[in-house]
Amino acid sequence: MTTAAVAGTFDVLHDGHKALLRRAFEVGDVVVVGITSDRMASGSRGVSVPMHIRRAELEAFLSDMGEHRVFEIDDIYGPDEVMDSVDVLVVSEETMDNGRRVNERRVSRGLKPMELSVVPLVMSDDGGKISSSAILRGEYGRSGHRQVMDIAVGSANQVKVSAVRSVMERVYGEVRITAVDVPSGVPPQPFEGQTHEGSRNRALAALGGHDMAVGIEAGVFEMLDGLYDIQHCTIVSRDGRETYGHGSGFRYPDAIAALVRAGMTVGDAVHEVYGDTDIGKKQGAVGLLSKGLIDRKTLTEQSVTAAMIPRIWDE
Numbered sequence: 001m002t003t004a005a006v007a008g009t010f011d012v013l014h015d016g017h018k019a020l021l022r023r024a025f026e027v028g029d030v031v032v033v034g035i036t037s038d039r040m041a042s043g044s045r046g047v048s049v050p051m052h053i054r055r056a057e058l059e060a061f062l063s064d065m066g067e068h069r070v071f072e073i074d075d076i077y078g079p080d081e082v083m084d085s086v087d088v089l090v091v092s093e094e095t096m097d098n099g100r101r102v103n104e105r106r107v108s109r110g111l112k113p114m115e116l117s118v119v120p121l122v123m124s125d126d127g128g129k130i131s132s133s134a135i136l137r138g139e140y141g142r143s144g145h146r147q148v149m150d151i152a153v154g155s156a157n158q159v160k161v162s163a164v165r166s167v168m169e170r171v172y173g174e175v176r177i178t179a180v181d182v183p184s185g186v187p188p189q190p191f192e193g194q195t196h197e198g199s200r201n202r203a204l205a206a207l208g209g210h211d212m213a214v215g216i217e218a219g220v221f222e223m224l225d226g227l228y229d230i231q232h233c234t235i236v237s238r239d240g241r242e243t244y245g246h247g248s249g250f251r252y253p254d255a256i257a258a259l260v261r262a263g264m265t266v267g268d269a270v271h272e273v274y275g276d277t278d279i280g281k282k283q284g285a286v287g288l289l290s291k292g293l294i295d296r297k298t299l300t301e302q303s304v305t306a307a308m309i310p311r312i313w314d315e
Contacts, residue, residue, distance in 0.1 A: 004028025004117070005083060006090040007073055009036045010058050011049045011132035012165070014142040016092070016122040018061070023119045024090045025066050032082055033062065034073040049136075049158045052282045053297060077102055089114040093121050094129065136161075138178025142169075149175045152210040154202030156181040159284070163300035164214050171308055180206040184217055189265040195219025196244065199234040203242075212237045214307075216300060220260055221249070227257035229266065229285070233303035235311070245306025247299045250286060 006024040010017055024031045035055055041048040055070065062068050071082055076098045083102075091099040096118055103113035121129040124144030128134075140146045149172045153164045161179045168175045182205035184190070184198035195217050202215030218231040230249040236242050252260070252269075259269035270285045277288055284296030 001029045002027065002087045003030045003032065003085055004088040004090055005032045005034065005078070005086040005114075007034030007036070007076075007078065009041045009048065009132065010054045011041070012135045012142060013054075013057050013061055014122075014130050014132060014135060015144065016130045019122050020090055020092060020119050021062065021065070023117055024088075025068075027088045027090065027117050029067070031062075031066065031068040032086065033058065033068060033070045034078050034082075035070060037072050037074050040074050049162055050282065052295070053159065053162050077105055084111060086114055088117050090117045090119060092119050135177075136179070138176045141174035141176055143174055145174055146176070148173070150178070150211045151175055152178045152180050152206040152208065152213040154180055154182045154206035154213060154215040159297050160216050160300055163297045164216075164304055166297075167301050167304040167308065171312065178210065180208070180213075182206050186217070189260065190217055190219035192219065192221055195221075195230065196232045196234070199232040199244075200236075200242070203234040203236045207236055207238070210238075214304060216303060218266075220252070220266065223249075224251070226251045226254065227260060228252070231299055231303040233300075233307040235304075235307045241311075243307050243310045245303055245309065247302030247306065250289065252285075253289070256285075 004024040004027050006020050008017055008020070035058060038048065038051045059070060071079065077083065089099050089102065096116065099116045106113055122144070124130045124140050125146045130144040134140060135142060141148045149168065151164065151168055153161050155161065156179050161177060165177045168177070182202055185201035186194040186198040190198050198217035199215040202217065203213045206215065207213035213236050215234045216231060218229060221228045221230055228249040228251050231247040233245050234242060255273050256266070256269045259272060260266055266285055270288065274288060283292065286299050287295040
C-alpha cells in the first residue's frame with residue numbers, strides 16, 4: 001500500500017491546491033495532508049486565515065476523495081511519526097526544492113528517500129501562478145479569473161472575509177474578495193442602533209470602485225430576558241442600492257451582560273469571565289457559549305445571506 005503526502009497553508013483553497021491534492025490521491029492508496037500551523041502561516045506571509053477555517057474548508061474538499069488524514073505542521077519536514085512512512089511526496093514546481101531538502105534529511109536519518117511527484121503550476125489570467133496571497137488581495141478568484149464579481153469587505157478580519165467569500169461564491173460562483181480596513185464610525189462595543197450604523201459605515205467606506213461592498217458589525221441589544229448579541233450586515237453596490245440583514249441572536253450570560261453594561265466590550269467581558277479559552281479564540285464568544293455548536297463564521301454567514309436575499313429574489 002502506497003502512502004502519499006502533500007502539504008500547504010491552504011489560506012484559500014484554490015485550483016493550484018486542488019491539483020496537488022488530486023495528484024496525491026492518484027499516486028497514493030492513503031494520503032496524509034499537512035496543513036501549516038497558525039504560527040508557521042503567520043510567519044511566512046502578511047495575512048493568514050485562521051487554522052479552524054482553513055482546515056474546515058480543506059476537510060470538506062477531501063471528504064469524498066478517499067482514505068486520508070490531515071495533520072498540523074510547524075516546519076517543512078512535518079512530524080517524523082507521520083512522514084517516515086510516506087512513499088511519495090507531491091510537490092509543485094515551486095516547492096520541489098523543499099521536497100529535496102526533506103529527502104536529504106530522511107537520508108541523513110537512514111531512511112529511503114521519497115519519490116517526488118511534481119505537479120505543474122496552475123496559472124491565473126495574468127500569466128502568473130495562482131496564489132492564496134493574490135486571492136486574499138482581491139486580484140482574482142479561486143480559479144485565477146479576474147473578470148468576475150468584484151466585492152469589497154469593510155474589515156481586515158479574516159473570519160468576516162471568509163464568511164463573505166463563502167456566501168458570495170454560492171450566489172455568484174467565482175468572485176474577487178478584497179478586505180478593506182475601514183473604521184466603523186461607532187464605539188468599539190456598539191449598542192442597539194449603532195450596530196446597523198456601523199455595518200453601513202463600513203460598507204460605504206469600502207465600496208470605492210468595487211462592484212459591491214459588505215459591511216458587518218456585531219452589537220448588543222436589550223430585549224426579552226437579557227442582553228442579546230445580533231450581527232448586522234449592510235451591502236451596497238455601485239448603483240447606490242443598499243440591502244440589509246442580520247443573523248440569529250443569542251443571549252449572553254448575566255455575568256457577561258453586567259460587564260458589558262458597565263462599559264466593557266464583549267471580548268473583554270468574555271475573557272474576564274471565562275479566561276483565555278482556546279475555543280473562544282478560534283470560534284468567538286458564540287463558539288464558547290454554544291460549546292462549538294455554532295461558530296462566529298457561521299453566524300456571520302447568516303447575516304450576509306440575509307442581506308443578500310432581496311438581491312437574490314430580484315435577480
